[in-house]
Amino acid sequence: MSIQPHILVAPHQVSDKAIVCGEPARVNRIASLLTEVEFLAENREFRLMRGRYGQILITVCSTGIGAPSALIALEELHQCGVKQLIRIGSAGALQPHIAIGDVIIAEAAVRDDGGSASYVKPSFPAYANHRLVAKLQEYCVQHRISAHSGVVRSHDSFYTDQEQDLCNYWHRRGVLGADMETAALFTVGRLRELEVAAILTNVVLFEQDVKAGVNDYVAASQACAQGERHAILAALNALCD
Incomplete structure (x- = not known):
């Protein structure tokens, strides 16, 4: 069986x-909660491992930043036989009641x-798949x-000249948070007849400076780390239930 050109795995491995x-x-952090873990491949932004959560075999794949590479991963995982896929990601809040470390369950996404x-x-x-x-x-x-459930917004840049205006626009329309991949995964997953969902950890407070928020996350603040663990366990259990 042929190896996929970017994620470098064959269908029998996935x-x-x-x-x-x-x-x-x-x-690696997701794989630490699995058993019988196998390293599958690594190429560019794509790192893949496989392991068991309970009795269920799960493949874990990184996608890097943004829709293009996330869609490469989705398409090639689909070619390998993936039927259900959950994104575990991070987001910046667009509502003031969403705290650092809270999780956002995306029901739908604005396609920006x-x-x-x-x-x-x-x-x-x-x-998302309901x-x-x-x-x-x-x-x-x-x-x-x-946890907060609702609509998120996916976009292609943190650093547009009108970023604050964009955030305020979607804040006023009740959008919960922003990321860069969820809308693309939901859209193309639906076109490919995959079941797709996303659970995001909030790493930036509404109207907080993006760079400061991301730096806090990179420094592994306790709230962000706990939120990520919550998101991982929720995703693993959703796939195995």
Whole structure:
């Protein structure tokens, strides 16, 4: 069987359930909660491992930053037989009640990314698989995790000249937070008939400086680390329930 050109794995190496995340190091943190872990491949931003959570085999793949590389991962994982996929990511809050370390369960996403636009007209909606969303919500309720469900916005740059105006615009429309990959994964996942969901850890307070927030996250603040662990466990349990 042929090896995929970017993620460098063949179909027999990949399970039908997958978790994707942006940061390659996060693959290791997710894998630390699995058993029978196998390193599969690493190329550019893509690091892949496979392991078991309970009796269920799960593939974990990093995607780097942004929609283009996330869609490469989704497409090649799909070619390898993945049927269910959950993104574990980070986001910046667009509402003041969302604290650092809270998780955001994306029910749908504003398509302000270029990746999904290259597939289908902007009028096509980006929305999650409702069964996976329900499982993520149920886990968070059961474990008393501070979680918010609703719409997020995916975009292509933190540093546009009108960034604050954009944030205020979507804040006024009730959008919970912003990331760079969720809308593309929801859109193309739907086109490829995959079940896709996303759970994001908030790493930037609303109206906080983006650089300061990201630096806090890189420094592994306790709240962000705990939020990420909550998101990982919620995703693992949603895939295995």
